[in-house]
Amino acid sequence: MKLKELESRLQGVDHFEEPKILLEQYPTSPHIAAHMLYTIQSHYDDIEDKLVGDLGCGCGMLSVGAAMLGCGACIGFDIDSYALDVCLRNFEEFEINNIDLVQCDITGFNTNTRWHKTFDTVIMNPPFGTKHNKGIDMVFLEQALSMAQTAVYSLHKTATREHIQKKSYDWGVKMEVIAELRYNLPATYKFHKHKSVDIQVDFVRFSFPNKKR
Amino acid sequence: MKLLTHNMLTSNIIKGVTKGFPLKIAASEVKVSEVDFNPEFIARMIPKMEWSALCQAAESIGQLGDLPKELAPEYESDEEFLKKAHHVLLEVEVKEGELICPESGRKFTIRNGIPNMLLNEEEVAK
Numbered sequence: 001m002k003l004k005e006l007e008s009r010l011q012g013v014d015h016f017e018e019p020k021i022l023l024e025q026y027p028t029s030p031h032i033a034a035h036m037l038y039t040i041q042s043h044y045d046d047i048e049d050k051l052v053g054d055l056g057c058g059c060g061m062l063s064v065g066a067a068m069l070g071c072g073a074c075i076g077f078d079i080d081s082y083a084l085d086v087c088l089r090n091f092e093e094f095e096i097n098n099i100d101l102v103q104c105d106i107t108g109f110n111t112n113t114r115w116h117k118t119f120d121t122v123i124m125n126p127p128f129g130t131k132h133n134k135g136i137d138m139v140f141l142e143q144a145l146s147m148a149q150t151a152v153y154s155l156h157k158t159a160t161r162e163h164i165q166k167k168s169y170d171w172g173v174k175m176e177v178i179a180e181l182r183y184n185l186p187a188t189y190k191f192h193k194h195k196s197v198d199i200q201v202d203f204v205r206f207s208f209p210n211k212k213r
Numbered sequence: 214m215k216l217l218t219h220n221m222l223t224s225n226i227i228k229g230v231t232k233g234f235p236l237k238i239a240a241s242e243v244k245v246s247e248v249d250f251n252p253e254f255i256a257r258m259i260p261k262m263e264w265s266a267l268c269q270a271a272e273s274i275g276q277l278g279d280l281p282k283e284l285a286p287e288y289e290s291d292e293e294f295l296k297k298a299h300h301v302l303l304e305v306e307v308k309e310g311e312l313i314c315p316e317s318g319r320k321f322t323i324r325n326g327i328p329n330m331l332l333n334e335e336e337v338a339k
Contacts, residue, residue, distance in 0.1 A: 049254050072254035097248050100218045104330040114221045
């Protein structure tokens with residue numbers, strides 16, 4: 001599937017009707033999702049026939065895209081019932097039947113879980129930690145790295161790049177900034193003064209040095 | 214909830230629970246659908262599974278069929294076996310029901326095929 005077609009098809013993914021501010025709910029735009037997923041597959045071959053995890057899947061944009069690009073199966077995780085309901089609607093609409101969902105609190109996972117190194121690839125657009133939940137992006141990242149065998153693909157504020165680089169070094173994982181994106185957050189929440197807000201975001205690939213890839 | 218997913222779910226995030234696996238399934242609605250068969254993918258998933266727990270789970274909801282309870286050597290090239298494994302792993306879904314922690318008896322609801330693993334604050338093991 002070509003990039004343009006992927007983006008076009010992802011336009012049809014339903015979003016949150018009433019996004020919850022405190023959970024930092026906003027959909028990954030079809031444009032960003034398509035570029036992310038297309039790169040992950042065409043450049044790194046980390047989606048097709050792979051077991052993919054989507055942490056903080058929200059309305060399922062990344063999971064739907066992963067299914068469109070031929071993942072073996074995908075498991076999405078989110079804390080919010082409403083978001084998960086939107087996911088189900090999307091899977092039905094796109095007739096996707098190889099994605100499963102789990103409602104849980106990712107930040108509550110410990111290292112005792114059976115998810116350790118289960119997924120080939122983890123893909124996520126985690127909360128950035130801007131709503132009384134500072135540091136949550138690193139918690140998501142730590143969990144993702146525990147759950148993935150080959151690679152973790154994630155979006156993080158460019159402003160946190162140095163901090164993440166240091167953490168990656170401490171954790172012994174390889175960090176590669178694949179691209180810098182301008183994340184355009186539309187005025188999703190009523191208190192946003194401007195029509196939209198641009199944040200600089202890094203699209204990052206984390207991998208494990210002892211593995212071949 | 215597919216049985217692939219069920220095989221990964223544990224309740225040892227609960228205070229006082231040591232292993233919390235496997236979770237017992239009490240299903241009120243099970244759905245079977247057709248999912249595209251990808252033999253290489255299934256062959257790679259099998260080593261990740263706790264096989265006896267998978268069979269136990271399938272059996273408890275009447276979906277074991279003739280899936281062998283022990284893995285034969287060279288199962289990776291046995292397409293008939295892989296097809297049966299595929300069926301149990303991906304085509305069977307618990308839509309409504311409960312998962313029960315084997316140690317504490319705590320129940321987790323499955324609604325619309327989604328298991329709810331959220332805990333109350335007092336339950337979380339620190």
